[in-house]
Amino acid sequence: MSQKKLHIGIAGLKLSDALALRSIVRLSKGKLERDCVFSHQDEADVIIGVSGDAAFNRKVIESKQNGRTICIALTKHNEALSFSGNLLQKPIRPQDVVNLLNACDKRLSKSQDAAIVEIPDKFKKTAVEKQKPQEEPSKDLKTRNALALAYELQKETDLKKAQDLLLSLSGEPQIHIRLPDGKFSTCNGKVVTPNDGTSLLESLAWMQQKIDVEKRAPEAEQENDQWLPMDCFYWHLGVHALSDELLPGLDESMLFKLKRWPDFGRNGADSAHLKLAAFMVRRALSLAELKTLTRQPSKTIIAFINACALCNLLLPKDRTGHEVALDLNKMKMAGDSGQGLAGVFSAIRSVFGMRA
Amino acid sequence: MAQEYKLIFTGSMGAGKTTAIAAISEIAPIKTEVANTDRQAHSKEQTTVAMDYGEVQLENGDRLRLYGTPGQERFRFMWDILQQGALGVIILVDNTQSEPIATMKHYVHSFKKLVSCDRAVVGVGRMDENPHPSLEDFSQALEEEGLDVPVFAVDIRKGDDVLLMLDVLMNRIEVWEMLNQLEAQA
Numbered sequence: 001m002s003q004k005k006l007h008i009g010i011a012g013l014k015l016s017d018a019l020a021l022r023s024i025v026r027l028s029k030g031k032l033e034r035d036c037v038f039s040h041q042d043e044a045d046v047i048i049g050v051s052g053d054a055a056f057n058r059k060v061i062e063s064k065q066n067g068r069t070i071c072i073a074l075t076k077h078n079e080a081l082s083f084s085g086n087l088l089q090k091p092i093r094p095q096d097v098v099n100l101l102n103a104c105d106k107r108l109s110k111s112q113d114a115a116i117v118e119i120p121d122k123f124k125k126t127a128v129e130k131q132k133p134q135e136e137p138s139k140d141l142k143t144r145n146a147l148a149l150a151y152e153l154q155k156e157t158d159l160k161k162a163q164d165l166l167l168s169l170s171g172e173p174q175i176h177i178r179l180p181d182g183k184f185s186t187c188n189g190k191v192v193t194p195n196d197g198t199s200l201l202e203s204l205a206w207m208q209q210k211i212d213v214e215k216r217a218p219e220a221e222q223e224n225d226q227w228l229p230m231d232c233f234y235w236h237l238g239v240h241a242l243s244d245e246l247l248p249g250l251d252e253s254m255l256f257k258l259k260r261w262p263d264f265g266r267n268g269a270d271s272a273h274l275k276l277a278a279f280m281v282r283r284a285l286s287l288a289e290l291k292t293l294t295r296q297p298s299k300t301i302i303a304f305i306n307a308c309a310l311c312n313l314l315l316p317k318d319r320t321g322h323e324v325a326l327d328l329n330k331m332k333m334a335g336d337s338g339q340g341l342a343g344v345f346s347a348i349r350s351v352f353g354m355r356a
Numbered sequence: 357m358a359q360e361y362k363l364i365f366t367g368s369m370g371a372g373k374t375t376a377i378a379a380i381s382e383i384a385p386i387k388t389e390v391a392n393t394d395r396q397a398h399s400k401e402q403t404t405v406a407m408d409y410g411e412v413q414l415e416n417g418d419r420l421r422l423y424g425t426p427g428q429e430r431f432r433f434m435w436d437i438l439q440q441g442a443l444g445v446i447i448l449v450d451n452t453q454s455e456p457i458a459t460m461k462h463y464v465h466s467f468k469k470l471v472s473c474d475r476a477v478v479g480v481g482r483m484d485e486n487p488h489p490s491l492e493d494f495s496q497a498l499e500e501e502g503l504d505v506p507v508f509a510v511d512i513r514k515g516d517d518v519l520l521m522l523d524v525l526m527n528r529i530e531v532w533e534m535l536n537q538l539e540a541q542a
């Protein structure tokens with residue numbers, strides 16, 4: 001049996017199905033080739049989800065790019081699916097789960113072995129490069145384009161003109177913004193998933209190209225248009241494209257506090273963002289303090305601060321000397337102490353597949 | 357020894373407490389429904405008496421017990437009993453009902469013991485059907501009373517949205533404990 005555990009992530013499953021899976025995996029321990037644990041989607045080797053669910057679909061796209069994750073769609077008998085990968089039929093039968101997970105284990109081990117053993121040294125570098133996920137565009141370009149777009153949108157909003165904006169990428173209209181109403185919709189019938197903005201992110205295409213902004217007279221709403229508040233757009237722009245540096249007007253010497261919690265119900269929640277919000281609603285903190293307290297990389301914190309600033313949720317202030325500094329050397333993360341509620345929170349997160 | 361923890365779902369009649377518990381409970385929720393005698397407050401035929409109950413068995417053997425408070429005012433005496441020793445409270449508001457902000461304030465004040473130590477979250481349902489008052493209006497109403505409670509737009513039928521509120525609650529409690537400890541040392 002391999003040492004490393006097989007990490008299973010779940011995406012978009014009904015809780016009853018997720019719990020059934022957990023029970024089956026727990027009870028099938030002796031039949032599985034490798035010990036299995038349930039983890040957050042981002043850390044999983046195998047993702048089990050529902051075809052059509054935005055988070056699952058995103059994982060399918062990622063798995064095609066990185067080849068390191070296997071996606072399994074849970075499906076009802078005879079259900080017509082557009083998904084062409086591995087399927088797990090409902091009702092979930094223990095033997096099916098065991099067979100599928102063992103097959104996944106074999107496939108993953110094989111691909112690892114191939115990477116380690118079969119590639120001669122002189123070709124290793126090339127092979128590794130080929131296996132790398134699709135390169136993100138140059139950070140400078142991404143940041144520059146996102147900043148330019150954010151600036152343009154804020155400027156047009158401030159002008160308070162009754163006009164619409166059409167954002168186009170490579171000449172293709174992608175996003176329709178109704179400035180007076182403060183809402184947006186994607187064009188060409190593409191639907192934005194409110195929780196994770198999947199289609200929106202595809203439209204923004206990681207800011208690889210300059211996005212053209214065209215101003216036009218307000219247009220009548222189409223029946224099938226799905227409109228979302230602009231804050232949802234700004235949120236995704238901030239967290240996905242503005243992680244390199246703080247927005248102009250903000251700097252690392254400042255303290256950052258939130259007016260209120262971002263709407264994670266609509267924008268989607270990331271465990272790092274929940275933690276950052278919990279700290280920043282309670283107290284004004286510097287970038288360095290946030291880094292120590294949350295143990296998150298600077299990029300995550302910067303992107304979060306920028307997204308909050310774009311959504312007008314941020315209260316930046318200069319350190320005046322009146323604030324009592326926290327002695328972070330004395331800090332004990334709740335999880336470090338092993339006392340109090342840390343244990344039960346860890347167990348609750350584990351049973352529901354949440355990340356701490 | 358296995359421990360037991362209590363999570364409360366509260367809110368007006370028809371706000372979705374029973375649905376929220378059903379969305380995350382490992383067992384079929386135990387409902388104690390009777391005929392609704394307060395049709396002015398909500399038109400539904402049945403409502404919860406005593407409480408709804410669901411539970412989740414944790415991997416370490418502990419148990420998370422989920423309680424839904426009775427919606428009708430005549431069962432209000434039970435709220436104090438329920439909030440003793442609770443992990444936290446999830447307050448549910450239906451934005452299509454009349455005066456949702458006043459309703460939220462009512463529940464926030466009723467569970468002030470938990471609210472005052474960052475153990476509360478508000479979920480506003482059916483905002484797509486009725487976007488006003490906005491989330492900002494809800495937050496502002498709380499700020500005016502000096503209360504800090506996160507407010508989110510949620511679809512209570514979705515397990516993910518219920519888990520989001522639970523996750524926010526846990527993060528708030530962790531941060532509250534950590535900052536209190538650090539501030540006491542400073």
